[in-house]
Amino acid sequence: MKKEIINNIKELIKGVMREGINHPALIPIDDGLCLKFKKDNIIIYVEYYKDGDIGLISEDYVNKKTIENIDLNREEVLPAIIKYYK
Numbered sequence: 001m002k003k004e005i006i007n008n009i010k011e012l013i014k015g016v017m018r019e020g021i022n023h024p025a026l027i028p029i030d031d032g033l034c035l036k037f038k039k040d041n042i043i044i045y046v047e048y049y050k051d052g053d054i055g056l057i058s059e060d061y062v063n064k065k066t067i068e069n070i071d072l073n074r075e076e077v078l079p080a081i082i083k084y085y086k
Contacts, residue, residue: 004052012035019085039084041060042058
């Protein structure tokens with residue numbers, strides 16, 4: 001795992017904690033690491049890939065529906081998560 005990815009994840013965790021968002025679950029995936037957040041009936045997955053790409057998937061697990069599936073840059077990740085908690 002690239003050191004840059006680990007540092008980005010550490011910064012994101014610090015950022016969500018500053019916002020009062022619970023610490024996410026950290027899940028290994030085949031090509032990187034995934035952070036899993038839960039807010040009411042929504043699950044948010046932020047995936048950091050070994051190649052440096054970052055993706056966000058949000059799902060309404062009660063209605064079994066994908067809300068969002070987007071690629072992000074490092075600066076866009078925290079605001080994309082926060083919008084689900086406001």
